[in-house]
Amino acid sequence: MPLAEAIPKVHLHCHLEGTLRAKTFVELAAKHGVPLRYRPASSEGGAFVDEPPERVDPANPYRFENFAEFLLAFAAASRALAEPDDYARLASEFVEDALAQHVMYGELFVSPSVWTFFNKDLDVRACFEAIVDRLRAARSQATFKLIVDLTRNFGAERAMRTAHLAAGLMDLDVVGVGLGGDEARFPPELFEEAFAFARAQGLRCVAHAGEAAGARSVRAAIDVLKAERIGHGIAAIHDPALVADLAHRRIALEICPTSNVLTGAALRDRDAFAAFDEADCRVTIDADDPAMFGTSIEREYALVESVAGSEALERFVRNAIDASFADSAAKATMHAAVSRRSEDRHVRP
Numbered sequence: 001m002p003l004a005e006a007i008p009k010v011h012l013h014c015h016l017e018g019t020l021r022a023k024t025f026v027e028l029a030a031k032h033g034v035p036l037r038y039r040p041a042s043s044e045g046g047a048f049v050d051e052p053p054e055r056v057d058p059a060n061p062y063r064f065e066n067f068a069e070f071l072l073a074f075a076a077a078s079r080a081l082a083e084p085d086d087y088a089r090l091a092s093e094f095v096e097d098a099l100a101q102h103v104m105y106g107e108l109f110v111s112p113s114v115w116t117f118f119n120k121d122l123d124v125r126a127c128f129e130a131i132v133d134r135l136r137a138a139r140s141q142a143t144f145k146l147i148v149d150l151t152r153n154f155g156a157e158r159a160m161r162t163a164h165l166a167a168g169l170m171d172l173d174v175v176g177v178g179l180g181g182d183e184a185r186f187p188p189e190l191f192e193e194a195f196a197f198a199r200a201q202g203l204r205c206v207a208h209a210g211e212a213a214g215a216r217s218v219r220a221a222i223d224v225l226k227a228e229r230i231g232h233g234i235a236a237i238h239d240p241a242l243v244a245d246l247a248h249r250r251i252a253l254e255i256c257p258t259s260n261v262l263t264g265a266a267l268r269d270r271d272a273f274a275a276f277d278e279a280d281c282r283v284t285i286d287a288d289d290p291a292m293f294g295t296s297i298e299r300e301y302a303l304v305e306s307v308a309g310s311e312a313l314e315r316f317v318r319n320a321i322d323a324s325f326a327d328s329a330a331k332a333t334m335h336a337a338v339s340r341r342s343e344d345r346h347v348r349p
């Protein structure tokens, strides 16, 4: 049996909204009478106008051609999540899918500023309560924490408000802030104050960088935002000094192979996880928005195992344990679970 199937798994780069099953998305959109796709009203983005619903195939509602369109598909799914009950369903289906794949731990991104962009009156705290209630129900098998994404597209001021929101949700398993969205137009420097505030509140800091912008964006994420992990980071490979720095400082790279291919972030000539691993960087593997990318954490692990082998996969899982924000006792327990699986594999034919 491939190790990818049985090995206990760790989510460090998974957007909860991006796990919304396509079928559930279609049902929620129908329930709230919202269409399955949007177009920005202008090239500047911001406001959205509805695309005629007949252009979207309900069997494949997440279809997209490029990174900008992917962000719109993500927005459409977020719009369909219109009340706390919907978030409860999202979280319980996530848990069901995660446990079926032997996920033992996860720090999941959520993007409340996208939720309220579409559903202005949404009771955000009630949504977090609904999510956390379902995540905690899995406690005997897996532990899940939340990272609030500050979402670049809404600008610095809004990001600061979202950081305040995150600080007020630490009792609901929020452990950090992240930064996703349109990296090319909204560089890390804009969010320095919001990240400094979050850090001062005791929140951990991570950021997407080097996915839709260059190595400078990764440099700014670690130096200006003091990000402790980098989402993707692919473009860093073009700056050897930066790669050496990431390796030396043990700043994990959360690499999502299928996502990186579909959004165009992947390297042309080789697999980014192999390139960074060779450079001694702390590589971790995840699925990003598995439902939207038609993948799963198990499939990403299997893909990596087929290219780099079982030993490399096990190293990446252990990297994810070490780079997580779990305490040292929980990390030791997770390492032991990986060891058990890995030994089992050698004992059994």
Ligand SMILES: [Zn+2]
Pocket (backbone or CB within 6 Å): 013, 015, 180, 208, 231, 288
């Ligand atoms: Zn992401």
